[in-house]
Amino acid sequence: MLDKRHELSAPAVPTLWGLLDGFAATRPDEKAFLYLGPDNIEQEVLTYAELLRLARVYGQRLRQHSRPGDRVILMFPSGLAFVVAFFACHFAGVVPVPMVPLKGQRLRNTVHAIAENCAASVVLSNVEQAELVHAQLSPLPSYREATYIAVDLDNGSPAPVADAHEASPQELAFIQYTSGSTSVPRGVMVSHANLAANLEMMAEAFGNDDTPTYVGWAPLYHDMGLIANVLEPFYLGSFCILMSPNLFAHRPWLWPKAISDYRAVVSGGPNYAYDLCIERRDQILEAGFDLSSWKLAFNSAEPVRAGTLERFTKTFEPIGFRPHTFYPCFGMAEATLLITGGSRKEEPIVRSVSRGGLARGSAGPPADEKDETLAVGCGRALRDETLRIVDPETSAALPDGEVGEIWVAGPHIPEGYWGHEQASKDTFHARVDGEPGPRFLRTGDLGFVLDNELYVTGRHKDLIIVRGHNIYPQDIEYMAERAWPGLKKNSGAAFAVEDPETGIQTLVLAQEVMMGNRQAIDIDAATKAIRQEILKEADVTVHKIVLLDPGSIPKTSSGKIRRAETRIRYLEETLSILSRRSPATAAAAGSD
Structure with missing residues (x-):
């Protein structure tokens, strides 16, 4: 695969800081990230050189208040200060912990539980939120003496001359806390090796043999926002346009507007995002947008609906959206991010299966029209990855067409959760009965495989x-x-x-x-x-x-x-x- 990231003399396991150092040296004035404000007005921009300078400035400040391996909370609203903070952590050799920004009482218990679990020594936020973040976390006994630093994009300080921390492949690149849909959030320990493996898997799965422009609106503290919308385009040396998730939720037509304005090639989100656009189709169609540049619309993070794919395609084909642009895939924080994906040149695979059969644990053909339900394929196993469908009670592998828990093994699978030894062993170190092979991640999701294609049916704990x-x-x-x-x-x-x-x-x-x-x-x-x-x-x-x-x-x-x-x-x-x-x-x- 030839792209701009291979201009660099990167190590066998490339680190984000090594890539940034190379990009800033070879094309310092190219835009790396752009953040859009209300009505998609360009609000913040970072070139590679400016990102390097600011990350060095704040990385040096981190060194004054932490040691390599310490955890650092990143609590930011949408914006590029988060990106600077993330790379500053890598300069200093500390472990960034992205966290949802608090607003009033919302999610207070969850945020406090995460803060206490990760035991951070420093808390980073932006200038506007600094006082609020301090007020939210300082009541916790372990955070009364913590250091609070506000990241300001207008900081004009010169970059320090100190060398960046040289990270080993097994050091932590970040801790990603799960969304906690079925339990208290737990912090997935993603190493530099895990991250590099999954970023390369994603590049191959998406077919990105060039440097496509990305548009993303998912929260940056979420695994999709951080990895799919920030780190993957950065890894490719691509231009990334970011938007506020709250702005998208209230004005969803701004998403296709950004794709049209910046001729974006890759952009995506959960299934509901496409439904929101369908609901606002009149505003989108009447605005004169052109979606012909959009080559890959990933759909993940929740069940992919065949009806949504069909309605979205039919609605927006007149302005350039094509059926094969849709890219259903499957991933989760416990696998760094991406687990399965298809080919960007093929239309999504939709299979007619028996509703009653799924209820009994198998994916056979429907008996009649009333018994029919449509299952959307979420792609195939990626390079260096092993996928199994397993009986969650017996750990025995199941044959094709049988519904069971999805297990996955590969270089992108982390070792476990931060501070949860037993949960780490149970979730990340499972063994398929009778197989001497690698350790597997138990995803907790149910699904089946037919013709090498994975179909996800739901969460095991929610069944x-x-x-x-x-x-x-x-x-x-x-x-x-x-x-x-x-x-x-x-x-x-x-x-x-x-x-x-x-x-x-x-x-x-x-x-x-x-x-x-x-x-x-x-x-x-x-x-x-x-x-x-x-x-x-x-x-x-x-x-x-x-x-x-x-x-x-x-x-x-x-x-x-x-x-x-x-x-x-x-x-x-x-x-x-x-x-x-x-x-x-x-x-x-x-x-x-």
Whole structure:
């Protein structure tokens, strides 16, 4: 593969600092990163030379307050100060720990748990957030004496002449805390060797034999935002345009606008991002955008929906989007990022399988139209990688077409979680029964393989078993949110509860309504429509349906549904359920 990164005399395991040093020497004035503000106005820019200078300035300050191997929290809102801070950590030889920025009480417990687990000696933030970050973390006993440093892109200090830390392949490049959709977030220890392996795997899987322009809006503290949108384009020597995730959520048409304006080749996000664009299609189509430069639209981080791929392609083909641009893939923080991917020259593989068969643990052809469901292929195993479908209870490998837990082995798989020895052993050091081969990562996700293609069906811990049938909550939630107008997308949770008298598992669905429909929605009609739709599509009866105020469903920092926590709140009767309120209470709530 020939691209600009191979102009460098990089070591066998390239480090990010080594790459930056080479880029700054060979093309110092080229733009590496651009950050777009409101209405996609260019707000911040970093050339390779400027990134190197600022990273050296703040890296030297880190050295004054830390030792190599110390953890350093990075708590930034969107912007390029985060990028400077990340590379400054690599200059100093300390371990960056990206963390979601706090706003008020939101995610306070999660952030405090991460801070206490990683035991950082320094906290980095930007100038605007410095006081808030200090106020949020300093109450913790271990952070009262920590050093707090604000990163300012306007800092004009000359770069120090000191040499950068020379990292070994096994040293930690960063600690990536999981989103915690089924448990308390844990810090994945990603080494320089893990990172280099996965960045090269991604380059090959994406077919990036040049230096394509990237556009990304995912949060930079999230594995997709950090690796797919920052480190991968940097690794390639590509130009990267970044956007605010909050701005995208409220004005999703700015995403295709950026792709059109900067002739981006690679950009992507979770499935819901494409659904948001479909909902705002009139604004996008009327704006005169040109999406013909977009060659790879990765779709990952949540179940990939065949209907979304079809609708998005049909909607935006008139402005240049092509069917083979879609790139469904599978990845997670515990594997550094990417696990499987296909070919960028092929259209996504969509397979018709039996809904009833999946419920029984196998992916056979449907018996009839009612039994049919569509599974989207998420690609194949990457170079130097081993993939297995395994019975999660017996650790025995399963044959093609059988549903089991997805296990993966390869050079990109880290050793474990920071400070969680037993969880690390259980998750990162699994062995397939009867095989003397490598250690495997247990992904916790369920899926099957047919013709070497991986199909992901859901999370093992989220799987619901009712009367002997496997029920995937994502499918139930997807059906529910489309059954009645005014229901909020990506804001439902399906889970099972046990009848205390009979011991029978029953299915419960909690679904948020949209902000403008809290008072107007017909609760009885909506719940009836949801129940009928799920019965018709999945042949499953939902025992209890509750409609909730917007914002009631607990989510991770990256927007994944916390089903286990929703179940606890349901049992504790702490969910804000619309149907439990009197008309007078509802009217009062609407006037807040």
